Amino acid sequence: MAKQPMLKFVTVGRDMPEKRVPNLRRKDFHEIYAEYADEKAKEQAGRCSQCGVPYCQTHCPLHNNIPDWLRMTAEGRLREAYELSQVTNTFPEICGRICPQDRLCEGNCVIEQSGHGTVTIGAVEKYITDTAWEEGWVQPIAPANERPESVGIIGAGPGGLAAADHLRRAGVQVTVYDRYDRGGGLMTYGIPGFKLEKDVVMRRMEQLEQGGVGFRLNCNVGDDISFEEIRATHDAVIIATGVYKSRELPGPGAGAKGIVRAIDYLTTSNRLGFGDSVPDFDSGELNAEGKKVIVIGGGDTAMDCVRTAVRQGAESVKCLYRRDRANMPGSQREVKNAEEEGVIFEWLAAPKGFKGDPVSGVMVQRMRLGVPDATGRQSPEVIEGADYTESADLVIKALGFEPEDLPALWDQPELTVTGWGTIKAQYGSGETDLEGVYAVGDIVRGASLVVWAIRDGRDCADAILTRLNGVKKIAAE
Structure with a gap:
């Protein structure tokens, strides 16, 4: 009788891939986790309890069939595991690296709830697809039949690329328009290499190009081409621009030199990794x-900034967040990584103003948590008389992102937006109030996760295919 490969969680402990020691990893932008060896991947996948109600799958936005590909990995059926994982996930190797598994699949693992330590789902997912690339299992898209219809996608981030992949597999002609010189959106220019090395993104871009997806880069819609031109060219249009407008800091001195936006700071760092010339970095x-670096914010972008500053050789790096650790929106795993690398967190601290121009200090007010706000989180309240000043030579604003005013930028007053400025689109399909125009990802949800953008892109592609198969012309006449 064959040896049972699963249900090992009682006898085998949770074991993540080896993490590079802080004093080494803080010197470069390489990913901090090593790859599983084959036997270790089998061992850790074999810890899955194969439960009847897989909460890991339920809490994954893509509803990945996690128990089945874990079992296949444990049994050595790695190619089958890869083929199953990519049925629901366009970019499994990217999600395996950057998804907040501690809040999604792993955080809801049944054996985690029973005290045995979660299955290392993300690390196994990464291992499966990295192996697939190495073995040549990942091939360019090759549609069984080409179709005459075309779809234009504005934005080469995860939502737009997921839709492009899905549509090309069905034979639809796809053109992606993006303002940047490389595709990938925030996966390329926002997320640092120590979380997602850029060759991982670039090989997906190459695969999409080889599969027939057209890219018009350095193309700013509204300037280089009008939105109406794109609508007239294609049978459907998907808006997948993401949200890039940074929330501003209030308070006196907020406009001083040395106070910068997180997106500019991270983009500069990532461009350096590509070998680009970046004058704003060279100038200092x-x-x-x-x-002395102060980062303001408590989300994953703030974590990216503090850990980037460490690697650039900052004298000191501190993060100010107005709530406590338990109430921060960022990944607890990322906070731990940052602390290991020398970042100091000042919890229950908010900026009141700034000294100097260029900036020389942040005036900080101490906070406490009061009654819950409309979202159920406790609202921070100022503790009077507890202000102090933190010295700073560089202040990075990581307070989140808001949508740009697309109706105005694109001269499309009929493009309906919500009270938050996001595009109003139907749940599931992404249809907007403009005929033949869809929207997906952060421009609909507000700043969210890569995995949700992938889900939106795939769902929207399915909706467009349903419409096209109904032989209903959906382009602007």
């Missing part, structure tokens, strides 16, 4: 080397 404006 977006370079943390030798500086």
